[in-house]
Amino acid sequence: MVRNPLTPEERRRGERLGELLREARGGRSMVSVAASAGISAETLRKIETGRAPTPAFFTVAALAGALGMSMDELLTRCAALREPDELPLLA
Template identity: 55%
Template sequence: MTPQQRAAGKRLGAYLRQARGDRKPAEVAHAASISPETLRKIETGRLATPAFTTVAALAAVLAVPLEDLAQICLPELNLQQTG
């Protein structure tokens, strides 16, 4: 794993942790159909490259646009919304 991947994983995890707010990790994990341990690993950056389906499920549960998560993971792309 590259340093860039590790850094992106930490940014993603911190953002998801903030988006979770006061909700219990087990509640969010269950709603996203992942284990609480997987959520913990993502939030702490220990799982720096989670599967897309996992990220998409968390985004849906936390009401976070996938575009926001892409921008967090790949800020150098400077993604712009179209529409």
């Protein structure tokens, strides 16, 4: 299956998500958070660095749960990181 290239906006959204997840993880190791979420540490690393800017919904939900965040809180905090001229996250 061939994927369409991501737009610059989609890449920025992925970078914001990665930034937020790194902040929320704090001093916890990547390995422990990934294990709690049921994903590999490499998958978490890719999300946090923006190399996987569009993770699956259930992956994001599992990470939010492992970090003690609700999906509403995650969305609100990601929206707070967006640039004023960007479209909403769910556009």
